[in-house]
Amino acid sequence: MARRHRGGHHAGLGGLRRGAKAVQIQQMGGGHGRILMVDAGQGEWPGRGAAGVRYITLQIQPFLWFVTSAVRDTFRTPEDDGPGRDGLADARWRIRRWDGEFADPAVEQEYLVHAQTFMARQLLLVLWTWLAMMLLFAALDWAALGWSAGFAKLAALRAGGAACFLGLIAAVRRRPMLAARGRAVSVLLGLSILGYLFVFSVRPQISLWVYGMVPLLLFMLFSFVPNRLRYSLALALATAVCMVPMVAWVHGWAAREQLILALVLVWPVVLGYFTMRRMQTLQRTQYALGETLKRQAAIDPLTGLFNRRELRLRAAQEVARARREGAPLSLMMIDLDHFKQLNDRHGHAAGDAALKAVATLARWVFREPDLVFRVGGEEFIVLLPESDLAGAARAAERFVQRLRTLALPFDGQPLPVRATLGVASLGGQDLQGLMRMADRALYAGKQAGRDCVMLAHADGRLQPLRASGQAAPCAEVQGDAA
DSSP states (O other), X not given: OOOBOGGGOBOOSTTSOTTSOOOEEEEEOOTTOOEEEEEOTTOOOSSSTHHHHHHHHHHHHHHHHHHHHHHHHXXXXXXXXXXXXXXXXXXXXXXXTTTOOBSSHHHHHHHHHHHHHHHHHHHHHHHHHHHHHXXXXXXXXXXXXXXXXXXHHHHHHHHHHHHHXXXXXXXXXXXXXXXXXXXXXXXXXXXXXXXXHHHHHHOGGGHHHHHHHHHHHHHHHHHTSOOOHHHHHHHHHHHHHHHHHHHHHHHTOOHHHHHHHHHHHHHHHHHHHHHHHHHHHHHHHHHHHHHHHHHHHHBOTTTOSBOHHHHHHHHHHHHHHHHHHTOOEEEEEEEETTHHHHHHHHOHHHHHHHHHHHHHHHHHHSOSSOEEXXXXXXXXXXXXXXXXXXXXXXXHHHHHHHHHTOEEXXXXXXXXXXXXXXXXXXXXXXXXXXXXXXXXXXXXHHHTTSSSEEEEOTTSOEEEOOBTTBOOSSOOBOSOOO
């Protein structure tokens, strides 16, 4: 309790001057205990007029500085930060400032899928911790109330809450994505907060303790519970907005006390919001940087196709899948004809333009499941899942026909681009054997005249593709394709 000094002066509230009216301590309530409430009465802040304004300004200046700095950072545009902020120049990685989520819903969904396992583990830890605290509080209720009607109400409330927590724990274990989406945990937390505030109606002697824990709970909503910022902010604001009039109605607090309580509740909401926003922004920035690095490691920078490193990974996966499902798989090798002469005669800029044009044509001709790789220089490899040798031959024919009609404009003159293709289909051999078959077919096509498609059959026979009933430029070759 605050001490009263001679002359009615109050030593607490360090800002009150000696001439101010003492703060009165009123005793309210009864039954199991008494509630102490501070009544400021008609006391004055230090000095009147300008002195009082200066005092209030000094007290709220740090808070105003924090809020204005945070708001300025929230609404600063990417142009204010300069190009390439956080090293992420791709617009698909843009992060909204107000909630720290990706602006592109598809990218945000990809991130949630990526983060669901971690968020589920963290949420399970929170739920088990909260469940243990509920059991502890039930024991404290019994120690304070005994076997009474009040204890029965609280026990029923805590039992219902525990059942909801256990149900969510079981659901999150089966579907981790529930933790990432945040709706289920937000509903449960909202009900839990209502139940927490209900406690003081049964145990009024601990009402001040209940109120004192609310700022901590508000901050924990942001920093301890894995959730989406929009849901945490809505829960915190709803709790703070509902608590001020509720406490004022129960205890009859005046407007001044309500304002003080509102300021007390604003701090954890503001601090928690900006803490969680920064944390979510950093998490998504880290994810975007990781995905960008993985893409840079897997993509050829000139053509935008997969590179040789990615070929080893994807080809092994496709071969394993074909073996597991008994599905066909074909591989096509593409080599541009006379590419060195093109570079020597027209320069490397013309060679780069030819490679880009071939890459663009490959994306347009081949199916979406097909994987196109640039493996070095003028060489390309195409993996064709769910395609046997006949299907791969038709795809190769379409590509060659389109390529023959392609005239690459360079320095005002059209440059023809031609290619030789070797095609093989997976049989009893492994990945290396499949690539050797396609490579041998490609070499045979080069030797037989170029600008053609050579098929490698499982029996070792190499056969040129005959397009539209006409003989291909290269002649049939007999040999072992193994």
